[in-house]
Amino acid sequence: MVKQKRKVVLITGCSSGIGLSLAVMLAKDERKRYRVIATMRDLQRKDKLLEAAGDAYGKTLSLAVLDVCSDESVKQCISGIKDRHVDILINNAGIGIVGPVESITLEEMKTVFETNVFGVIRMIKEVMPDMKQRRAGHIIVISSVLGVQSVGFHDVYAASKFAIEGFCESLAVQLKMFNIKLSLIEPGPVRTDFELKMIQEVKERECPGADAETVYYFKELYLPSAINIFPAVGQTPEEISRRIKKVMETSRPSFRNLTNSLYAPIVALKYADETGGLSVNFFYHMLFNLGPVLHYTVTAMKFLSFGFLKSGTVSPH
Numbered sequence: 001m002v003k004q005k006r007k008v009v010l011i012t013g014c015s016s017g018i019g020l021s022l023a024v025m026l027a028k029d030e031r032k033r034y035r036v037i038a039t040m041r042d043l044q045r046k047d048k049l050l051e052a053a054g055d056a057y058g059k060t061l062s063l064a065v066l067d068v069c070s071d072e073s074v075k076q077c078i079s080g081i082k083d084r085h086v087d088i089l090i091n092n093a094g095i096g097i098v099g100p101v102e103s104i105t106l107e108e109m110k111t112v113f114e115t116n117v118f119g120v121i122r123m124i125k126e127v128m129p130d131m132k133q134r135r136a137g138h139i140i141v142i143s144s145v146l147g148v149q150s151v152g153f154h155d156v157y158a159a160s161k162f163a164i165e166g167f168c169e170s171l172a173v174q175l176k177m178f179n180i181k182l183s184l185i186e187p188g189p190v191r192t193d194f195e196l197k198m199i200q201e202v203k204e205r206e207c208p209g210a211d212a213e214t215v216y217y218f219k220e221l222y223l224p225s226a227i228n229i230f231p232a233v234g235q236t237p238e239e240i241s242r243r244i245k246k247v248m249e250t251s252r253p254s255f256r257n258l259t260n261s262l263y264a265p266i267v268a269l270k271y272a273d274e275t276g277g278l279s280v281n282f283f284y285h286m287l288f289n290l291g292p293v294l295h296y297t298v299t300a301m302k303f304l305s306f307g308f309l310k311s312g313t314v315s316p317h
């Protein structure tokens, strides 16, 4: 039997969360089908990854420095790979931001876009020409359900994910000509450091520039609900990694991959009413009227989703 060559998978942002979990899962693949290049901007943060990878490090897993915000770092990393050959590029690195828009500086917003939008584009521009030449490859982008339907106080983060979704929607059409696949992964809340770290930070921070009423809505209504939603409906990084692995291993992967079926009804609302009124009103009531009784809202979401699952609209997998 001909031995299949291992696929080279490059993942950005592997120091924690989804990137770390995915790098380990792929490197420990039972059939050893992958050669994982786990990248991070600061190699001093490698210990958690190496501990989880165990024996796989040095065999199916290697490390490389990569800051998605630096042209030089991206070029150096890709040039250091044998023949610049990447079969699967996983754009995972990302940062979040939440809060009243008046209290977020333009510099902070630009950092979010530099990472979540231009960071992904920079990676794709560096890897895509070789994929085109080989007429093979798969580009995966970790977006968010907030890249499809936003909610209050996530204006800037959602804008960054919407931007990358628009970019990918266009690119996917062109890449099809070259037999290159492009897939978006759209998680809801995931129990990583990501959002909780951000929420904790923002809780302690003043909101300069925002009026007292907005700050009240944000801190007293939105934040407690947002904190509750993670244990209630959040997925684990491993669940997201399993889903990404499945997308990598399907011969015809979907372009969009919503990972949490509880969010399917929310996305459906968007497409059910092209005026947008349904979604705006739904989130208004969720936040301002149902926020204090979030657990009922979560139950309602579960109930709604169950209907969708039963009708076969959305696969729980």
Ligand SMILES: NC(=O)c1ccc[n+]([C@@H]2O[C@H](COP(=O)([O-])OP(=O)(O)OC[C@H]3O[C@@H](n4cnc5c(N)ncnc54)[C@H](OP(=O)(O)O)[C@@H]3O)[C@@H](O)[C@H]2O)c1
Pocket (backbone or CB within 6 Å): 012, 013, 014, 015, 016, 017, 018, 019, 040, 041, 042, 045, 066, 067, 068, 069, 091, 092, 093, 094, 095, 096, 115, 119, 142, 143, 144, 145, 186, 187, 188, 189, 190, 191, 192, 193, 194, 195
């Ligand atoms: N957690 C959620 O609820 C959730 C939901 C939907 C989508 N997502 C998306 O999932 C992806 C992974 O997030 P996560 O939840 O796993 O959060 P996380 O644990 O905070 O991981 C984010 C990773 O991105 C890295 N990163 C940030 N800026 C970078 C840069 N300039 N260059 C290279 N790496 C950089 C971080 O590295 P450092 O350690 O150096 O900071 C970290 O390894 C993100 O794109 C996020 O938007 C997350």
